[in-house]
Amino acid sequence: MEAQSPEQRSAIVVFDGVCALCNGWVDFLIARDRRERYRFAAMQTPAGRRLLAAHGLDPDDPVSFLLLDEAGAHTDTDAIMRVLAGLGGAWRLAAAGRIVPRDLRNLLYRYFARHRYRWFGRHDACHMPSPAEAHRFIED
Incomplete structure (x- = not known):
């Protein structure tokens, strides 16, 4: 069996690149993901659009x-x-959220998602990674 590169082992987070809350989420993850497990694709990029569409989400x-x-x-x-x-680490405790029924969790999530621009703001352009972060972003 062929060994996988770090890019192949990475998980990909597709996020709304113009949402202020979503950009804060990405910044939060980058600051805490010291193993660089996560890579990122803004929904507005060709790669983000392709990934959303491939998984049944409307880009x-x-x-x-x-x-x-x-x-x-x-x-x-x-x-x-x-x-x-x-x-x-302690972040693994987030899995305890599964004790709340999925339908209820997702109802609350969708409510926040529908109001994210109004409550948290919207940027005119997608998140621009620093040169040190650029290798973690997928654009095309």
Whole structure:
């Protein structure tokens, strides 16, 4: 069996690149993901659009972010909990959120997602990674 490169082992987070809250989420992950497990694709980039469409999400009406990892594709609160748990350490406790029924968790998530621009703001352009972060972003 051929060894996988770090890029092949990386999980991909597809996020809304113009959402202020979503950009804060990416900054949060970059600051805590010391193993560089996660790579990122803004929904507005060709790569982000392709990944959303390939997993049944409308790239023109993004209501969720998408996590692609070794176990498959995840959205909504399942994706949030998997991303946090993937950071390791105490963040693994995020998986305890599964005690709340998925339908209720996702109802709350969708409510926040629908109001994210109004409550947290919107940028005119996608997140611009620093030169040190650029290798973690997928654009085309």
